[in-house]
Amino acid sequence: MSDRDVVISARAVSKRFGSGPNAVLALDDVSVDIYQNEFFTMLGPSGCGKTTLLRLIGGFEQASSGEIALEGKALNNLPPFKRPINTVFQSYALFPHLTVRENVTFGLEMQNMPKRDANCRADEMLELVRLAEFGDRQPSQLSGGQQQRIALARALAPAPKVLLLDEPLSALDLKLRKEMQIELKRLQTETGITFIFVTHDQEEALAMSDRIAVMKSGKILQIGTPRDIYETPTHRFVADFIGDSNFLQGDIHQNGNDANNTILALPGGQTISLAGVAENPSRSAQQTSATIAIRPERIILAPQGSSETALRGTIDDVVYFGTDTTYHIRLDDQTRLLTRVQNRDGATMPFARGDDVDVTLPAAAIRVLVD
């Protein structure tokens, strides 16, 4: 990844709104590199600073400190209309007094493209978003999904270096949203433009992104591929925000200097071997208490007595979901775990409520987290 060209680089960017005791730190010393031809997603709950970072890149806000550069050139003092960066707004922001085609040609005319060429380009763009025959309509005559595509066509028409998308799918219904996810990914691949996408929807982020930055309270916690983020989260927040996770808290004990003898002692006295568990680079090694996470589908259940090292628990509840079944397990120390088992065998259910089970947490599936 590092050999690719960096398009946008943010260095130690902070953004403070207001002043004095009421000041809000929306971005706290954020640094990130975004590469050429990448679908980059900023994911986080509302108020995490993702939209602020997007608006800083777009030039709608000025950073309080730090620097944002486009292809190595600092952008800090450039107004939005001088940046080769376009935005798809959450509310689409189509110009209501212009036709669809006039909306799409607006950015081209601002670049002084001759009217005929601009119209040609606009029709190409409308073709690209599959609304070729809608050029003469008014935006108000279109459905939400269609308006969304026009907003995309308008933002893509001037061939920006970077396209910013501010939760563009949040106003669409579920079915349309799924369609647009595929559509967006297709547009990004076809145009080769770097997309920076902001969302609070983890499924959306996983489905479309090349890389995801998970944000919380103005900081980027983790940047990685969807697979990295899901399989090897670094922070408890990341593991919790993306997908379901089980968290177990305890103290780390090491017998001698042998890393293979590291165990996590749960408050109830049971222990989990951490032998073979990958190091978390974000976590300081000195900490003795730790939280570990494991995805529900990675937990292995077996009838009690089949394993010596497994944790012992009881099945509290069984919920059948069609493709899989969820077992709610209570360990002997009352810790609750969620496990998910795919229903490969159809009708048979391996366990029932009240069964005692052995719970195995494979080392490869365990992540030691930063709290």
Place this chain on the structure above:
Amino acid sequence: MEFFTRHKRFWLIAPAVVYIGFFMGLPLLQMAYVSILERGTNGGVNWGSLSFDAYISFIFDRDLMDNLIINTDYLQIFLRSFELSALTTVLALILGFPTAFYIAMQPQSRRNMFIFLVTIPFWTNILVRNYAWMLLLRNGGLIDNLLNTIGLDTGGLDLLYTPYAVSIGLTYTYLPFMVLPIYASLEKLDHRLIEAAFDLGANKRKAMTRIILPLATPGIIAGSILVFIPCLGAYVTPELLGGGKFMMIANLIGSQFGAARNWPFGAALGFVLLALVLIAMMVYSLKFKKLPENAS
């Protein structure tokens, strides 16, 4: 049920219809009748007579031989009134648009305060406000003194009792009627549209001419109508700030019912004005028929 709701709706509007019908519709009919009567020798009218002299004398004079000669005096007063109203409308627009734009760009809490400030002049009687302008504009008045103090020797401003004084006074009087509708249309304007224009490469001027102005057009038109039409009928301001030297339509009409004792002519002038305004509004609504629909 259908009948019942219709019935009820009628009663909602009935008081207003009766009021306007009685106090405006009937007097209007009376004036229409007066305008086609002969003028009485000692003022008033000869009831029961019929004459179109009043309308004819708007454009023609009768010489001693009873021939009709074109007389443009009254036409000129009409033309002057239209010019002055147009000038006032333009001035109000030039002052009002930036004001409305500034207010609309303020945070919500401060906007209400500004709108409140805009309406403050309505608290004072129009006569008092016009007298205040006389004090400001006259030679040796506040403005004259101020200019002299900063070293501009005006040698007497000679501004009061001129068309400019009238226009200044009218602009002042009707400015809120320009600011409020424009503010209303700018306030609805989605701030993201301006951001989108910037985003697509429009500088401030382009964003203004291509996005903000077109979207504010309904407000600008409404404001212009609200300023232009009352201006045409302005009476107090030209009377005081024009000093009787500068006559507008309303003053001409007023004098026909007063000093000139020519009721039919006064009534006829009123109807000519009404007709002209109606024609202007019709031309406008035909020309801009599509605008409000697009803007909403």
